[in-house]
Amino acid sequence: MPQRIAVIGAGVLGLAVAQSLSRRGAQVTVFDKNYPGSGTSQISYAWVNANGKEPARYHELNAHAIDEHKRWQASHPASPQWLLETGTLEWATDKSTLHQIEQRAAKLAALHYPFNICDRAELLSTLPEIRLDPRVQQAWFFPSECLLYPSLFIASLLADLRASGGQLVCNNEVTTLTESDRDVHLTLASGAEWRGDQLILATGRWATELLSHCGLELAMTDANRADPVACSFLAQTQPLPIQLNCNLITPELNVRPDGAGRLMLQALDLDQHADPARPVSPDGLIGKEMLRRLHRLFNNAEGARIECIATGQRSRPSDGLPALGYISESARIYLMVSHSGMTLAPLLGRLVAEEMLSGTGSPMLSAFAPHRLLSPLNAVAKTAPAYLPAAQ
Incomplete structure (x- = not known):
């Protein structure tokens, strides 16, 4: 029985992980309150780089992501060039x-x-x-x-998702989110419901709104x-x-x-x-x-x-580094938030998909677990250090 996984957020991060999961056999549904790429992904300088990105583990993640972008483009020879080397x-x-x-x-x-x-x-x-x-x-x-053309990149991700059997539900906001030991349950503005095994929150700067359903507050820069x-x-x-x-x-x-x-x-x-x-x-x-x-x-x-x-x-956690990982011990809800989404999307899509389906944590992602930025809702969170990477 394939795993049923929902992704909330049809930006570059959400679509990258959705198509990676779908190609690996998961039953994937992507939800977005608007249309694909209409959030942070729509307005971006889209500079793919690892230049001046610190600390070293963050530089390494971005440097590997540049190579991943080039491999993805090479694997789509019939598609318009979204990546400009x-x-x-x-x-x-x-x-x-x-x-x-x-x-x-x-x-x-x-x-x-x-x-x-x-x-x-x-x-x-x-x-x-x-x-x-x-x-x-x-x-x-x-x-x-x-450099990237974001709209062409998003179009390629959507084509891959559909070709592998993934589903896309747009213009239908997730209004409630609950987690149990058995499953994750979503209710949509239309009244429709979804139940499945795992959920990915890839809603960028709107992540705090959905995390509140889990009783959690995420330290993010207010965009x-x-x-x-x-x-x-x-x-x-x-x-x-x-x-x-x-x-x-x-x-x-x-x-x-x-x-x-x-x-x-x-x-x-x-x-x-x-x-x-x-x-x-x-x-x-x-x-x-x-x-x-x-x-x-x-x-x-x-x-x-x-x-x-x-x-x-910018979709920017307060310390400038990505927040990537499960937010609870049940390992059902996975958070993906990063400022460098255009650079990191292909690599994070693959690594997160492999981590979720294998149950084995990725060494490249372990340094960016989200718990450093999470606190119980209404609790006073510690202020993370300021950090602004080069323009993306």
């Missing part, structure tokens, strides 16, 4: 930031994370339209890093507040005559190709103004400042316009 170029103009990059590069070298140092001439050759600050004489290139740790502006330009085929991390602006000549822009110092409750206009102050920075960075950007600016909301 572009690498990342990064440079600085002030001595303090330059020193920080040098220190980070030294740590990455010790972890065997690949990078090259490019001189100014190489940068000018690689980026034909670049307006390079005279202070920039070199840059660091991280060749293993990638609904105006907080640069939790929120980030992401702007998309109209198509531009700028040749860019890699990810750029520059002092004023992060820039990535976003298809059909469009660019995605991110300026982390502007995120102090990001507030999910107050959307900003492409023609407002934030948009105008991003365009000024884009003009300073590239030729052919004089007529650039921003099509939209979204406020991304």
Whole structure:
């Protein structure tokens, strides 16, 4: 008799683990209160990397996830390319930031994370339209890093889930959740019910709402507040005559190709103004400042316009590290919450599926058990240390 497993949350983490479980013979049903990818997965810079991610066990998890992404893409030769193996170029103009990059590069070298140092001439050759600050004489290139098209990645995960017999139930919110020694019981807004052997909570920043049904509180950054740790502006330009085929991390602006000549822009110092409750206009102050920075960075950007600016909301446990594992002794409800979901999804999908079906814990996941972040509901939880990895 195959195990009956429900997954709540049809973002990249939920779909990745659902299709991995389904391909291994489990009877899987995915529930989402909206539609696939409509939450945190919809608005993301989608930078696949292990750059500056600490401690070492977290770096290792992300580094393995990069390789897992590449294997998944290679196993889908007929699918549109959701993974862009572009690498990342990064440079600085002030001595303090330059020193920080040098220190980070030294740590990455010790972890065997690949990078090259490019001189100014190489940068000018690689980026034909670049307006390079005279202070920039070199840059660091991280060749293993990638970019994602989230919608195409989600489409591939959905196709795999359906091909292996998995079920998807959308626009139907889970309203109650109960656990017993025998099973897990869900009630939906439509009045429908589900009973099965195990449940995965992959609802990202909404995890706290469902954990309250289990009498638990999860220490997470509040993504609904105006907080640069939790929120980030992401702007998309109209198509531009700028040749860019890699990810750029520059002092004023992060820039990535976003298809059909469009660019995605991110300026982390502007995120102090990001507030999910107050959307900003492409023609407002934030948009105008991003365009000024884009003009300073590239030729052919004089007529650039921003099509939209979204406020991304991070699914971020309060210590910045993933929360992965069973939340009770009955081993029926499994929690999956992580800020680096775009990077980690394929690897976590496989590792969590193997762990749940075999009953044997994964050594790579053991350091991220969720109990450090859980407390009885209404109890005063300890504040976890702040930690903000590189933009995702």
